Amino acid sequence: MKLESKLSEVGMNLKSSLIRELLKYASVPGSISFGGGVPDPNTFPRHELAEIAKEVIEKEYAYTLQYNTTEGDDELAKQMIKLLERVYGITGLDRSNLLFTTGSQQALDLLARVLLDRDSICFVEFPVYLGAASAFRMTFTKFETIPLLDDGMDVDYLERKLKELDQAGKLKHVKFIYTVPNFHNPAGVTMSLEKRKRLIEIAERYDIPILEDDPYGLLRFEGEHLPSLYKLAGPDRVILLNTFSKILTPGLRIGVIVGHADIVRKATLAKQAADLCSPSLNQRMAARFLERYDLLEYLKPGIELYRKKKDTMIKALEENFSDIKGAKWVNPQGGLFVWFTLPEGYDTMEMFDIAKEKKIYYIPGQAFTIDDSKSSSMRLSFCLPPEEKIIEGVKRLKEVVVEYGKKKGLI
Amino acid sequence: MKLESKLSEVGMNLKSSLIRELLKYASVPGSISFGGGVPDPNTFPRHELAEIAKEVIEKEYAYTLQYNTTEGDDELAKQMIKLLERVYGITGLDRSNLLFTTGSQQALDLLARVLLDRDSICFVEFPVYLGAASAFRMTFTKFETIPLLDDGMDVDYLERKLKELDQAGKLKHVKFIYTVPNFHNPAGVTMSLEKRKRLIEIAERYDIPILEDDPYGLLRFEGEHLPSLYKLAGPDRVILLNTFSKILTPGLRIGVIVGHADIVRKATLAKQAADLCSPSLNQRMAARFLERYDLLEYLKPGIELYRKKKDTMIKALEENFSDIKGAKWVNPQGGLFVWFTLPEGYDTMEMFDIAKEKKIYYIPGQAFTIDDSKSSSMRLSFCLPPEEKIIEGVKRLKEVVVEYGKKKGLI
Numbered sequence: 174m175k176l177e178s179k180l181s182e183v184g185m186n187l188k189s190s191l192i193r194e195l196l197k198y199a200s201v202p203g204s205i206s207f208g209g210g211v212p213d214p215n216t217f218p219r220h221e222l223a224e225i226a227k228e229v230i231e232k233e234y235a236y237t238l239q240y241n242t243t244e245g246d247d248e249l250a251k252q253m254i255k256l257l258e259r260v261y262g263i264t265g266l267d268r269s270n271l272l273f274t275t276g277s278q279q280a281l282d283l284l285a286r287v288l289l290d291r292d293s294i295c296f297v298e299f300p301v302y303l304g305a306a307s308a309f310r311m312t313f314t315k316f317e318t319i320p321l322l323d324d325g326m327d328v329d330y331l332e333r334k335l336k337e338l339d340q341a342g343k344l345k346h347v348k349f350i351y352t353v354p355n356f357h358n359p360a361g362v363t364m365s366l367e368k369r370k371r372l373i374e375i376a377e378r379y380d381i382p383i384l385e386d387d388p389y390g391l392l393r394f395e396g397e398h399l400p401s402l403y404k405l406a407g408p409d410r411v412i413l414l415n416t417f418s419k420i421l422t423p424g425l426r427i428g429v430i431v432g433h434a435d436i437v438r439k440a441t442l443a444k445q446a447a448d449l450c451s452p453s454l455n456q457r458m459a460a461r462f463l464e465r466y467d468l469l470e471y472l473k474p475g476i477e478l479y480r481k482k483k484d485t486m487i488k489a490l491e492e493n494f495s496d497i498k499g500a501k502w503v504n505p506q507g508g509l510f511v512w513f514t515l516p517e518g519y520d521t522m523e524m525f526d527i528a529k530e531k532k533i534y535y536i537p538g539q540a541f542t543i544d545d546s547k548s549s550s551m552r553l554s555f556c557l558p559p560e561e562k563i564i565e566g567v568k569r570l571k572e573v574v575v576e577y578g579k580k581k582g583l584i
Numbered sequence: 585m586k587l588e589s590k591l592s593e594v595g596m597n598l599k600s601s602l603i604r605e606l607l608k609y610a611s612v613p614g615s616i617s618f619g620g621g622v623p624d625p626n627t628f629p630r631h632e633l634a635e636i637a638k639e640v641i642e643k644e645y646a647y648t649l650q651y652n653t654t655e656g657d658d659e660l661a662k663q664m665i666k667l668l669e670r671v672y673g674i675t676g677l678d679r680s681n682l683l684f685t686t687g688s689q690q691a692l693d694l695l696a697r698v699l700l701d702r703d704s705i706c707f708v709e710f711p712v713y714l715g716a717a718s719a720f721r722m723t724f725t726k727f728e729t730i731p732l733l734d735d736g737m738d739v740d741y742l743e744r745k746l747k748e749l750d751q752a753g754k755l756k757h758v759k760f761i762y763t764v765p766n767f768h769n770p771a772g773v774t775m776s777l778e779k780r781k782r783l784i785e786i787a788e789r790y791d792i793p794i795l796e797d798d799p800y801g802l803l804r805f806e807g808e809h810l811p812s813l814y815k816l817a818g819p820d821r822v823i824l825l826n827t828f829s830k831i832l833t834p835g836l837r838i839g840v841i842v843g844h845a846d847i848v849r850k851a852t853l854a855k856q857a858a859d860l861c862s863p864s865l866n867q868r869m870a871a872r873f874l875e876r877y878d879l880l881e882y883l884k885p886g887i888e889l890y891r892k893k894k895d896t897m898i899k900a901l902e903e904n905f906s907d908i909k910g911a912k913w914v915n916p917q918g919g920l921f922v923w924f925t926l927p928e929g930y931d932t933m934e935m936f937d938i939a940k941e942k943k944i945y946y947i948p949g950q951a952f953t954i955d956d957s958k959s960s961s962m963r964l965s966f967c968l969p970p971e972e973k974i975i976e977g978v979k980r981l982k983e984v985v986v987e988y989g990k991k992k993g994l995i
Contacts, residue, residue, distance in 0.1 A: 288590055443598055
């Protein structure tokens, strides 16, 4: 069988993600990796989850070991509705507004499937969250990218683009604006309240849905909590994606779509064909955890740990890179990532060869572009390495930058 | 926001499955349901799984609560390779031949995505497994249906169709032949060894991949185990789908694609975009269960239970329906379903209204057609109701058939 001749267009176009390929090297002994965005397993409530797992299998086996409904666990839905009210001040939700998914990656995929066609246009931020781009890309949609500034997306740019598309008669093809408003992955920036309001105003005017992805919202180190787009504009305008991956544990693979019942229903039907249901066990475990423990209290030590690590990384960047003119970094108010940009002329993908030699790993900015274009930026994740490794890693990174800079005649 | 104007073609086409709609009624008190194909939860090894869950969360939390690889658990892969050798006699497999999925529904969806285009043709059996049809349909592929006979698909029909397509220059659009060779859902039939060989010979001649879906293979009540198509023809011709849903528990949501490394890799890339990974916890639980317990021994009481229930159902059908000329049923050698066909003129969908009144539920054959056409057949599942309910249920079914038959002037 010649497989090539049997593949679909999707099948032919699928390529391994850059991140995956790069991170293969990160397991070499002596390596320091700022690559992966995975939480520190020591922040997971393992004892509590172990007890809960045993209990819900023993006592609720007829649910936890059986097929789930496609919509997911009703008990988790109750807890989630409470949590959304407590944390986001979102009210008026009922069961029909929630669909639990296999991580928020599946939420992105399901929404792409029910919203995007080949001739559709979706707006994403630049740099873009890679997982979203890979899910949306499977539909062969067209992308428009909105540059990210220090206070979130360039809404003026968005407005101009929408106006252009409107004048060209293409507005009907625009299906949604995708945004990660809090502690953006990879850019680290947070959308200001003013921009949130303007984004909503623009989206209302052109009647474009907003897809708000908020995996990190609860991981705030400093500054004030800002209202979610969903809270500000409601289900007629915004679909909110949330996940337990960064606030409880990624291993349970629980994401959730919060939105208008009509769109949730369509995503549910797509999920039915995509995997029938996600495991009941994992969802019931999360439900019981939320019932018994105060998630916000439980999160505090983890947030403190990440804040310290972030401060350590920012300090190390200041100490090492203040003499590189034009080097700059975003100091995030939360989340897991620092976005680090080198002066013009640097190509962080090309530079990666030197990084590999020095056993320090990052994700080149190129991984977060739609068109695979060169980038002088990189994503640095501070969540996994211990503080002394962060310090050592940034030192190595400096050596990498200097060596590459000299080779290229940039310094 | 007017949602309709934002939906993709997929989004617009998604409809709730007939089964879901029908089974909503089945929870009415006093109902007897032959509808759902879910296993009896009392067959689940809950004590063993509860212990294992606690242990793997406590001791292996850095794996079980963390993101999984897209490919899935290596330990489960080891156990699965052993199991496939022991049960199917399949040898020569390594890690690159296996992708774990969220149930085999996700396997169907991923393979559809990497193989099927809008102008593709896929062959399915008639009646068709509904889950496969719904996954394939999302790609807008065209279907060709091969009638099922008592000893499996009508391979002569398949051969004629392929010849026609070849002569019409359309052979290149045929992407695969999908089959459930053992204890077919819904038809209950098993493909004979002779037909397996002929199917492979035809598929080889026309160079068409075979998608072999075998969720029930280990649930054999009687008769000899027949070699799998994968065993007979190998990975260059056959992609094998398997699942733990019917042999361990559906709640873990573990399916597996077994095939040529190239196709497994493409499906893995599609899964990366679709949900990143399935939960590590569930896969490690299954791995430890397979390590510690003899799955085939563990399965014996469950198989015996299902065999008894099946015998009870067949006996009840004989007792109640021998006087309805032209009524016939497949006596399955394993699995979970009896396919029951009434004489011409019966429309089991229309008849369902009477069944609802008498609180007896089945799945009308129409649910298993590609084009939603009328059917005089129905699927009866014997796995969940206790034996006395099976006897009572078949009696009610007889009343339904008589009432409908009289109303329509059929008896």
